[in-house]
Amino acid sequence: MMRMKSVVLLLGMVFGFALTRVRASEYDMIYRMFVGSDLTVAWVILGAIAVGLAGMKVLRMLGDRTIDGSSIKVSRKSLDRASLAGAALFGAGWGLSGACPGTVLAQIGSGRILGLFTLLGMIAGTYAYALVVEEEIHRSE
Template sequence: MSETSKPEEKPYGVSIRGYISVLLIGAYLGILFVKSEVASWQRIHDMFLFREAHMYLIISLAIIVAMISMLVIKRLGVRSVDGKPITYKPKPYHTGVIIGGMLFGAGWAITGACPGPVYAQVGAGEWMALFTLGGAMLGMFGYAALKPRLPH
């Protein structure tokens, strides 16, 4: 390589170390979801029937941790793995949020998984979760195709 040529850049400016870090964090979260039973269909079912507070306590704790994390990120000026500043921009409230929330909640209640735990379920050998994952992918691509005609 000559002195004037630049080294080849990685996609999105993320190093191999960054990818490995994300993979390890994802594996840790998957284990955490399975061990805390967040990925358990029965726990989700009991939550929606108001039979137990297990999931509500976990969700409340997650919200508190996210709030503290955002405060720390803002105060310290933390940057993402690709060097960009991390900022929070609230999304506008509209009819599509209500419709999307109802569809998300119905899917969550029927399948016992939202987008995070479905990967933990697949990783834990719950083969029926492949249908949930397929439905989530279908919903994602369907939304992308219909987005121009949906209320935003």
């Protein structure tokens, strides 16, 4: 478990480093993507999808096995009306704050401390979800 966490820390560093290097940590780059004047970040996302797709294809050709031989189980995302409402809320928050849950960490790491407000908002929003939505689901069960 400790070994997994060290490797994950390293992979996280690669992610944070790359996000900063493609300037996804800059408010203006997200803003320009959404108003259509600079699509660099959109291209990064599309490039990541393409490479991720190719990488998953390679894993499939190798038998869909993890390094220790167990079969890979892709995490499936469900869809209902609530998830689309959530997606709308998320998108609006993304356009407003110029950061997403990943890039806000790159903002903070690269010294843009106002990103801490976005981070606090995300933590509060996650807590509010557990408090309101999940507790309500349990009550109605």
